[in-house]
Amino acid sequence: EIVLTQSPATLSLSPGDRATLSCRASQSVLSNFLAWYQQKPGQTPRLLIYGASTRVAGIPDRFSGSGSGTDFTLTIGRVEPEDFAVYYCHQYGSASPWAFGQGTKVEIK
């Protein structure tokens, strides 16, 4: 199974700051099948990005995904108060095991 390692574990930011979250895979992610989710306390996760860089309809354009192979990044252009949450990366595919990263918490500085 692929292992996904997210960094940093916690990101302390002020509203308006730029957030850069990293997700590194132990082996290459086929077809860039890499997704990002946001989870707030008491809520189920929300899909933000799939295919490494495609934003889901309705997700603000301050969220962007990039990367390929083993290194992926979620960027929040200017963090809004509602963006403070935990973010997870997820490797998926149609004929192989899946994996989640351990999460990055974006907290208010």
Added chain:
Amino acid sequence: QVHLVESGGGLVKPGGSLRLSCAASGFAFRDYYMTWIRQAPGKGLEWVSYIGGNGVTRFHADSVEGRFSISRDNGKNSLYLQMDNLRPEDTAIYYCVRDQARLGVAGLAHWGQGTRVTVSS
């Protein structure tokens, strides 16, 4: 509107069994990959199992391989997770989740509210 409702969770002793169910509605169930994801208290997301629309493609995480089995009944629009030989570390909320893509995989867009499983003596 996509609707996923899990049931079957509860308190069970180590070594025991449970069968989780997920009732799906609002979409063509047979056309979608379905997944079980779990989240232990205060912890991150963990993929458990997924199954293709026709039930042939199935994968389980190493942590549950040989103990858990995913299945589906497309005639009943239902997803199942048979959990045997349960361990304390299986304690979590279990979510039934639907992929966003019809006839493929492209990220987990629709989540049920979850059912709680507690494994304790």
